[in-house]
Amino acid sequence: MVGTVGAVRVGVVGGSIAGCAGALAAARAAPEATVVVFERSGGELRDRGAGIGIQHERFAELVEAGFLDASLPATPGHSRDWFTRDGVSADGGGDSGLGKRIWRQPFPFNAYNWGHLYRSLRGRLPGRVEFRGDARVVSVAACESGAGAGASVTVADGSVEHFDLLLGADGYRSVVREAMFPGVVPDYAGYLCWRGLSDFGELKGLPQDSFFTVGFNHGHLVAYPIPADDGRRHFNWVLYSAVPPELTGNLNTATSIPPGAVSHAVLDFMDSLLTRELPAAWAAAIRKTARENVFIQPIYDFAAPAFAKSRMLLLGDAGAVSRPHAAAGTVKAMQDAASLLDLWRTTTDLDELAARYDAARAPAGAAVTALARRIGAAQVLETPDWAAFGEAEFATWLGAQMQLPDGTEMGGRRL
Template sequence: MAATGSRMGVVGGSIAGCAAAVAGIRAGAEVTVYERSDGELRGRGLGIVIPPPLHRRLVGTGYLDAAMPTAPVATRVWLTRVPGERSAREFARQPSAVTPCNWGLLWQSLRSAASGARHHRGLPVLSVGHDGDGGALVRTAGGEESYDIVVGADGHGSLTRRVLAPDLRASPAGYAVWRGTLPVDASAEHLGALQLLRTSWVTIGFPGGHGIFYLIPRGGDAGPDERLLAYAIYATPPEDAPDGAGHVRWLADEHFPQEWADIVARGEHAAMTCHPVVDLHAPVAADPPFLLAGDAAGVTRPHTASGAVKALQDALCLEEALRTSPTPAGALRRYARERTPEGARLVELGRRLGRAQVELTPDWAAMDQGSVDAWCRATLAGTSSYLYADTD
């Protein structure tokens, strides 16, 4: 096995970093993880949706704990506000099986599976470079260490990526996503919405954007069946208040059916953030001794619900490549061959979904089941997404 006894340094200890550490450990490497944050990453982030078959595979292979709570649903429901009224109209329903997770629980589960690695917390990597002997050097305030493989799992602003693609910059999509979570009890009066969310994830279309709503496990000390309501709303923010929570509340009040507007506008949020949406794709996912994983390798628009999915699949590919290639360098070249095109595919898929669902939104009021199915097929144009598994 190529990796047995080899030394792997991982820059970043979030989803991609912990998953890559598990891959390295399982393939027999000696793994060290550097994470610049000094706290537990548990509370960070909100909802993360993954495909059910990937969840099953990760549980089966020991990356995820079978006891980690999830909130699976099998259907997607499309709603819009009836023009001139405050009520909702359901205009389409599609089979779309997803496994929503709580980001913190997902991270915690991967972190436990990676406990065989040496973890440095609160230790930012200052630079990475070649060691002159085919390996890589990782420099921190504590000194320098040499590795056979360095995995850059250091997110969208990756310092590791600068070695492979020094001039690469993210391209803004020109719009933003507001993400929030709130305890289900805070929206208890919205019974219709909650009932729908127990079996489905919901898309609400409005002029110039859309919102996604779904339930996730509550996390913390809560029981496995307790839920948070999570949403992501995509729209172009006004120039004078690019990340204000006020705008998304205004949007919801202006365009959403009453019950859903109330959830966004009046709900007591457990968390709320606004991110600009960007596209980013490294031209090569690995060049020995460096490898990029997760957002460090590329950022796809969140409409694909695939950033963490890609990070997890990156790890599975890395493990397989390490197990079956004769040398660490051979494993990284195989990883690059498989993961570089997949990153490019997901960025393109995100652009297509963004164009259709934010930049050039259809007349939602005129949509019905047939036109939604046809529009989804045209948007995907032959490529695949687990969110749209049954539209073809």
């Protein structure tokens, strides 16, 4: 029957976390399907060591759904310490180089290494899933009717393949999304972040086993330890701030700037920011990362008009990019796949599957994007006088940012 699940061909554009999760969902939901993943990188995907914070309940949901391993290495977290420069801590302590501690926030998150999570998820793919590396998809075309309904992909080597269902998991510059909604691209938020890693064991005087945030005028630092490959712990840090546009050029086209490609001017701006705005201990911790290993990430966001069109579906950042403040991007990508799996088990019609997937996931993507915008406005673009906060006043201010009426909260939404 045309449009039904069975011996169909499923293409997945993108082989990172969203792509692996989508391929896993397809393989489990349709055991007779041919599943092909196109990944543009030629070797093993390697992140720059970035950390991921995942809320305890969201992690448990994804373990139960079969997308995460409960034994994944983690640094446990239960609190988030908020600091700012100068003053006396809320607990009465003086300035020890950490600055004023505004509040210790209950924070049920663990910290993970992106590479560990990716390799665990990739390892769950059954052998019958064909994972093609060095296969860059350059264009996608929809076939919207008849026995040939679905989509075709054109790869950089000129080859063309047709699929009954195509999953776009190719990130915020998605080729699949461009085919579905031409010209719909992420918007630059007006600020960026610097990111890096250093050896947590070499840092002196920092609190242990917590997430840390240090607020300053028009920005903040987020940092936390994550597991390293060799059993040590990395100090994973992200520094957000607005930067004069003359230092960065035009960032309206979505991009990232890897280590070694960051201009000296942008690194010098970061260094002056550390001296001017951060307490000494935090500035020293960031400077443990060699300049050549720092990379910057311009902050973008958007939500696609829909998560499905014809037989093309969007997963992860291809469908909605939320600013990192909500700590929900990786979770949302896997939740997209988990929802797809659940829906696929209840219908054999691919067109119905696409429509139901859109109804389930488009609102979630839009909500997380909205929450992250609100947090970014409050903590970067319209920052308060951090040092003026008392503990109770700060808790009220922060709580007003962290949840939307529909239940979306820091860390995402319930699956």
